[in-house]
Amino acid sequence: MTSSDRESVSRVKSEEKKRRGGWFRQEFGNPERRMAYYMVLPALIIIVAIAFFPIAYSVLLSVTDSTITGFGSFVGLENYIEMFKNPDFLDGLKNTLIFTVASVTLEFIIGLGIALAINRAFRGRGLVRAAVLVPWAFPTVISAVMWRLMFQDQIGIIDEAAKAIGLISNPILSSNTLMLIGATLVDVWKTTPFMALLLLAGLQTIPGEVYEAARVDGANVTQRFFRITLPLLKSTILVAVLFRTLDAYRVYDLFWVMSGQQLESLSTFVFKSVRISQLLFPQGNAAAVFIFVTAFLIALIFIKVFGMQTGTEE
Amino acid sequence: MASATTTTTTKGATGRSSRNLVLFYIFLVLFVLVSLFPLLWVFRMSITTKSDLLASPLVTLTAPPTSTSYNTVFGNPDFIKALRNSVIVAGTTTVICLFFGAICAYAIARLRFRFKSSIMTLILAISFFPAVAIIAPLFIQFTAVGIINTYWAMIIPDTVFALPLTIWILVAFFKELPRDLEEAAKVDGATTLQAFRKVIVPLAAPGVFTTAILTFIFAWNEFLFANTFIFDAAHYPVTVVIPNFATVYTIDYGSQAAGAVVVTIPLVILVLIFQRRIVSGLTAGAVKG
Known part of the structure; x- marks a missing residue:
């Protein structure tokens, strides 16, 4: 995709946004929809914080020589090779x-x-x-x-x-x-x-x-x-x-x-x-x-x- | 086996020849026996004396019953404490899950908004999630926050892994409730939250109750987090204490059996009373979803 293509695409998108008010405003401007997000959010936050965030942490631990008490230095894929x-x-x-x-x-x-x-x-x-x-x-x-x-x-x-x-x-x-x-x-x-x-x-x-x-x-x-x-x-x-x-x-x-x-x-x-x-x-x-x-x-x-x-x- | 499908669709069991019916019931009895055999056998072991157990399984079968093993496990303060710990952890997990789960499930079942199916997929992904993949980071974080070795170290991860189940089943239940009543409430000026609290919650009570049972069983059965984050015997749940009986009561197999029986009895009772509801709850999420 050339840069002019990209520009025109983004222009089209922004025009569309102006016309529809953007999905963000569309979603949060409507009280029922806003309510829905507020109701879904607590459960989602719990799930992301306790399950997905630790996965990222695990990935980080797996490429370092950390211990249970402290972070170590970066060792690349060495742990995987050893494993x-x-x-x-x-x-x-x-x-x-x-x-x-x-x-x-x-x-x-x-x-x-x-x-x-x-x-x-x-x-x-x-x-x-x-x-x-x-x-x-x-x-x-x-x-x-x-x-x-x-x-x-x-x-x-x-x-x-x-x-x-x-x-x-x-x-x-x-x-x-x-x-x-x-x-x-x-x-x-x-x-x-x-x-x-x-x-x-x-x-x-x-x-x-x-x-x-x-x-x-x-x-x-x-x-x-x-x-x-x-x-x-x-x-x-x-x-x-x-x-x-x-x-x-x-x-x-x-x-x-x-x-x-x-x-x-x-x-x-x-x-x-x-x-x-x-x-x-x-x-x-x-x-x-x-x-x-x-x-x-x-x-x-x-x-x-x-x-x-x-x-x-x- | 495939022929059974066709019978259902026509006349049910009544139209079959009696020989087939007998075979069918023999199959059923065998099936039920295989399902229940370990529980029955372990119960038999739990009421047998140590010397009879060590003699041979045949002696075990016919030995006179005794309650020694039950006296042993109920005389063990760690076991009693573990039962209490399990009730606290599973109970708290259930309450938290129902609170956040019901609110979230209502929005998904009833309100219109974008990203709904992405959110459902994300929630579903958690129930496929290998819990063992996050025990190291959680251990570090729980230590940092200072909740390692407390009930919260079990309740928090249990909640996360039970929430998808809770939400999934509640969505199925909420979808089945008639929409008109809420609409009427809203016409009368109730807000979304009021409609939820005053109309949906009472109507959905049976569904919520079923979900509570399933969530409770899930949390009661949890082992990995308890075994990882708890190393103080005072906080052990039953799932950690019972396997330890193998080292506590080395060759006292009767007491090991008695411990296992005591823990399963509340579950067996729950299942016997609520089997119809449990099945509808379990299959609602999987089949209709």
Whole structure:
């Protein structure tokens, strides 16, 4: 764009502004709109001050050799390089990725199955709904404690049962692989019901006539599922899966408590680095920024690639 | 499984053959059992003596019940204090969230202004936000302000991460309320705020109440911030104290189980009483949004 272009554009814009009084005046000149901003502002200020401002601070900490007590000097990307060389970080990254993909996939498939199965009127609906909500309402740390008790060597029912049928030979809590599998199953147990509820709510918005028409046209069950149910459920699925993916990606409570602080995830790495170890503080901040940026990219992929709707306007 | 969809759309469960109905109920019973099994089993563990627990899971199943473990945890002053701390933190968080959340949600649901969908996206972004990414800066700032190791070190970040949930659900509830009543109030000379306070708030009470339950559960369950910003046992919430039981009561698994059961009971009761409302609250934000 040449400078004369820019001038003419800005002239057009300013003329338009004069004509409409500018969006600022238009928005704040109207008492109802002004009121709306005053009402939205407090919540926004809280969110920006306590969540977005610290992220900027984290980025700053991650490029300096700071400690928890004081600012250090600028070191460029050194912390990030060190972080990627740290086997604990790589272990946490690997575990987090496996956990996220495995748990969300299982939750989606089982959740969709359950939603389809209970999408009908039946006796005892309230009981099922309550049973579904109970695991969801538990604090994650408490379910981690409960499952740890069941995974416990000698006294744990699951550990004993798995040994009895020859599934495992060593105690679950002695192996990182088994604990990762265990954590995945605990997460599936805890959040599949929630996934099923969201998908069920989505299913209930699909009008029955659509299926009726398809049946009249001779579509069979599989065709109806892939041509009607899945496409019409797409936006609900995207919201539910994105929600679960980002939730699984920041897993902390479950790993920390269920494995007795043994199993590493990205979040436990950050926690250990910034809160427990003095030496790893800069790397911990680099990992914090890493989690934030990658989580943001995941969300972006869902929105751009899968065409997820984020707007709230009708 | 896909066949179930078609039944709903036609005649519901009544038109199906009884064999399918039986299968369906077997599926339901299995599903409910799997959901509730850990709670039931851990409850069973909590009323079993130490020696029976250590014998084997089979012995645990049939052992005579005992209340020893409950006496142990209720005799532990740290546990009682932790329950109180959790109630204070979750309660305060809920009140603050509802206050700011309701005002913000009303404006979004009812008033016309620019940037509305950008603001909603920003708010939604917070619920996707990895909380662990900001614990270091918050630790430094809370230390500087002098609120580290106090209830506020939990309440403030809990509020920020619960607010999106609160706002999102309240927007869905407020949108469902009839517009005419407020318009009438405004015609009668009420201001926006008066219309909100006198008309919307009482009408929206059930929705607000549901939101309060969900916000409370969210704050009650929070662990990361409490584990990061609190290192004085007097301020620990239950979510920090219960995992610590593993080291406090090393092989007294019964007491660990009892602690876990006590913490979940209020939640189980809340869920049983308000399950219908909770489901409508949770799905309102996700599906209609």
